[in-house]
Amino acid sequence: LVLRPEGTASVFRAYIENGMQSDPQPVKLWYYGPFFRYERPQAGRYRQFWQVGFEMLGDEAPVLDAKTILIAYNLLKEIGFKKITVNINSIGCEECMADYKKALAHFLKERTGIVCPDCKKRYKKNILRVLDCKDPKCKQVFSEAPQVLDYLCAPCKGHFKQVLEFLEEVAVPYRLDPFLVRGLDYYNRTVFEIALNDNSLVGGGRYDALSKALKTDDIPAVGFSMGVERAVALMKEKEIKLKLKRKKSVFIIQVGDLAKRKAFKIIEELRQKKINVFEAISKDSMRVQLTKANKLAINIVLIIGQREALNDTVIIKDMKTGKQVTIKQDNIVREIKERFKKS
Structure with a gap:
């Protein structure tokens, strides 16, 4: 018997035990519930706490890393938080x-005498955790430490570059933090935190490991x-109050690299206009995406192929009647x- 410390491993196990590998990938799941930590209680951090989480499993496409960050960023923005910062890094494979x-380890070996007792323990047990230290003296020491970005292999560099490009496509402001590693051992490649001033609100990343x-x-x-x-x-x-409202939905389908970029931007534009959008943006097959739209029983489908991407147009298809029309992308919201x- 154990008190669960977090939800990711439980969701991952549920994905495996329920055979979700055979479902269309990626599988998107969320959770909400009580969790427990063994540490000294302090302001905003209790032994028992509630946590909400979101996971996408079964696909390694960089666009999904960006999508996950965008969902977290938009969640905080829609709650009402302002001036939030996305801190991001890649810790590679x-x-x-x-x-x-x-x-x-080589850097720290010659400096163990000037770091705090906790960092001395972390040096032997899990050296990456020294980068999380909040002690001002340690932070000064580690500011001169090697940066993980300099040790990324070519595939990991390419993956991270695409993640940042997708974030830039939808104008999500981010700050590269070369010493951000996250606390759990299963993370790899993209890691991120979203903070309000010095208060970290959201943390996550890729955990293929x-x-x-x-x-x-x-x-x-x-x-x-x-x-x-x-x-x-x-x-x-901040005296923030929530306002919830149910929304009708559309599904956006894209085919081709340029169309994927256009779709990624349109999804965000529609979200900003309070239009609920479903997608399978990591997929390239129109058949797979149409199948998902049908399963979700969504009647309005937007389709962007190579021609539409080049012409700044989009096809709007009525799934009930099968009728479709082509319009300029500037007219999507009104239509x-x-x-x-x-x-």
Whole structure:
């Protein structure tokens, strides 16, 4: 018997035990519930706490890392938080990390006498955790430490570059933090935190390595979690009140690299206009995407192929009647809202 410390491993195990590998990938899951930590209680951090999390499993596409960050960022923005910061880094794969740990160990070996007692323990047990230290003296020491970005292999560099490009496509402001590593051992490649001033609200990243810990087939995954008590405390401090409203939905389909970029931007534009959008943006097959739209029983589907991407147009298809028209991308919001009024 154990009190669960977090939700990611439980969601991952549920994905495996319920045969979700055979479902269309990626599988998107969320959770909400009580968790427990063994540490000294402090403001906003309790022994028992509530957490909400979101996971995408079964696909390693960089666009999903960006999508996960965008979901977390938009969640905080829609709650009402302003001036939030996305801190992001890549810690690479197992091979990258092995090289980086050696370099960090060599750097720290000559400085163990000037770091705090906790960092001395972390040096022997889990050296990456020294980078999380909040002691001002340690932070000064580690500011001169090797940076993991300099040890990334070519595939990991390419993956991270695409993640940042997708974030830039939708104008999500981010700050590269070369010493951000996250606390859990199963993370690899993209890691991120979203903070309000010095208060971290959301943390997450890619955790393809978790499948090895559970001794199963390689299963790529990415996700985030948010502590509810800390978020609620900040909402009270900022006098933020939620306004919830159910929305009608559209599904967006893209085929081709340029179309994927256009679709990624349109999804965000529609979200900003309070239009609920479903997608399978990591997929390239129109058949797969149409199948998902049908399963979700969504009647309005937007289709962007290579021609539409080049011409700045989009096909709007009525899934009930099968009729479709081509319009300029600038007119999408108006057309969708008119169709919502009629439905």
